[in-house]
Amino acid sequence: MSNHLSGNRSALAEAPAAPPATTLLRFATAGSVDDGKSTLVGRLLHDSKSVLTDQLEAVEHASRSRGADGPDLALLTDGLRAEREQGITIDVAYRYFATARRRFILADTPGHVQYTRNMVTGASTADLAVVLVDARNGVVEQTRRHAAIAGLLRIPHVVLAVNKMDLVDYAEPVFAATAEEFTAYAASLGVRDVTAIPISALAGDNVVEPSTRMDWYGGPTVLDHLETVDPAARTPDEGSRFPVQMVIRHGGERYYAGQLLTGRLRVGETVTVQPSGRTTTITSLDVLGQPADVVPAGSSLSVRLSDEIDIGRGDMLTAGPRPPRIVQEIEATVCHVADAPLTVGQRVLLKHTTRTVKAIVEDIPSRLTLDDLSPHPQPGRLVANDIGRVRVRTAEPLALDSYADSRRTGSFLLIDPADGATLAAAMAGDAFAPAIPAAAPEAERKRE
Structure with a gap:
């Protein structure tokens, strides 16, 4: 479990090399009402230059109409009119953006207890969860609830973003106490990888750019961590799983189309048809009209088999050491x-x-x-x-x-x-x- 509490800026030079630009990270944000979650997401989009000019102009106009002195970055994610009027997030807001290092899909989930189901929906496919806490309040009941959901959903990575550090004079002891309490509680729930980051979403400290007001902190910014964390961290290999979506008949042959969810498929490999238990061999793989010898997880493809077996939608081809x-x-x-x-x-x-x-x-x-x-x-x-x-x-x-x-x-x-x-x-x-x-x-x- 990682917990960046001290160090110096040179530590960032030792961070893992950035992944290829084609990699994708799915992450969700969670936090109590008024912890600044939507402001954090807005700051992340704004400071990473992921906001179009017309979007920013719309936010500035809406902010002025509400009497704000400057742009309210929370409005970049609170997209529903009812949410803007109430000043809270009531539904999952999905945003897609990219930097030079990685592509992202983020789900900004509601903070109120009555929207627990919305958070579960938004976080169910996440590789990482960002849990916000208000530095003035520390770990509260809703924080523990979000940690429990992250553990329940087995989200591989959790970032504890201790927000509003500007309101506690950027005090290291405040951050350290909150980080220690959260990581201990998360560990008791089976959450193994927690990275704690002190931030001010409103001022921009440690969101995209390193803070000049917290020189006692030597860890990554939020964006640094999102760009370098390994989204492929998983439990032991569960084998190959290929649910059949449809059967295609062409030229007297039958091809089974679908998406490979886990593992890899190879030409010549023996697979088992589930739930019947029959075995057969892959004779060809086709991805986007092109033949392939090996296909990785996440690919949509068609498979041709050596034997005539009763296979239809809902059956599954499996391979590997861990059968279902x-x-x-x-x-x-x-x-x-x-x-x-x-x-x-x-x-x-x-x-x-x-x-x-x-x-x-x-x-x-x-x-x-x-x-x-x-x-x-x-x-x-x-x-x-x-x-x-x-x-x-x-x-x-x-x-x-x-x-x-x-x-x-x-x-x-x-x-x-x-x-x-x-x-x-x-x-x-x-x-x-x-x-x-x-x-x-x-x-x-x-x-x-």
């Missing part, structure tokens, strides 16, 4: 996002990658307290913004990884079969029940 488990009973942690409650016995649809199956909620063993992830047993139901444990049983087998092994193939959605609305976002645990052996031949099984 074929299951029908799943223990999972879910964030309930719908207004209507989730109840025991409720019939739902479960969507995992490209496969959708019928399922039933068999039990809701506990609801979690987001301050420390402690359980409240047998709540009976989950309501909007609740996070809890559930057990579901599916009508058909799934090829599932635990969320601890793979954020991509260890997550799924619970959907209302009546109207298709999303009910909950789920993270599979380590407790699985084996799938029930199929009673009918593979070719006769029903596809959703």
Whole structure:
């Protein structure tokens, strides 16, 4: 766990070399109301020259209409009229920008407890989370809640941005105490990589440019860290996972199209078709109309196989030393996002990658307290913004990884079969029940 509390500017010269400009970092921001989160994002965009002239002019005009002396950079992310009028962020605001070193997708998430589900949505795909605290208040209840969500979602990297240092006279002891308390608490939740940075988003200290008023701090600025952190830091190799999205028939051959979520695929490699368990060999790979011998994760491609096997949308090609488990009973942690409650016995649809199956909620063993992830047993139901444990049983087998092994193939959605609305976002645990052996031949099984 890294915690930059001291040192000198020469330490920056020893920072890892910047990654190629083609690399992408997804990150989310979180903080209590009025901690300056939107101002930080606005400062980051403004000082990194990622704001168009007309956008800045619009912000300046809106700022003047609100009686501000200068541009309110928070308005660069608080894009909804209701948010601007209330002075708070109520929805996830996504922004795309780039520097000479890296491309970024940022999600500015709400800080209020009633928008917990919005934060979970915005942070679910993040490689890094920036958690803001007000230097005057230190670690508060909402800070602990954001740390718990980061741990729950297994976000690889966390930046603790101790904001409003200008209001505490840039005092090192204030920063050090907050950083020490947060990193200790985050470690207890399983968050292993925390970098603490003292900043003033309003004045621009240590956001993009190093502060001249905190010479006691020798670590990176926020942008320095975002540009050099390794987004590929992951749990042990979960193997190759290729969910089939569609079957293409051409010239008497069948090609299976989709996106490779994890691992690599190679021509000549043996793969297993899940959940049937049949094995076959890759005879060709095609990316954007061009043949390829090896294809990395994140690529959209088509695959041709050596054997005629019953494969359709929702099946998955897998390879590698860590095969998924074929299951029908799943223990999972879910964030309930719908207004209507989730109840025991409720019939739902479960969507995992490209496969959708019928399922039933068999039990809701506990609801979690987001301050420390402690359980409240047998709540009976989950309501909007609740996070809890559930057990579901599916009508058909799934090829599932635990969320601890793979954020991509260890997550799924619970959907209302009546109207298709999303009910909950789920993270599979380590407790699985084996799938029930199929009673009918593979070719006769029903596809959703």
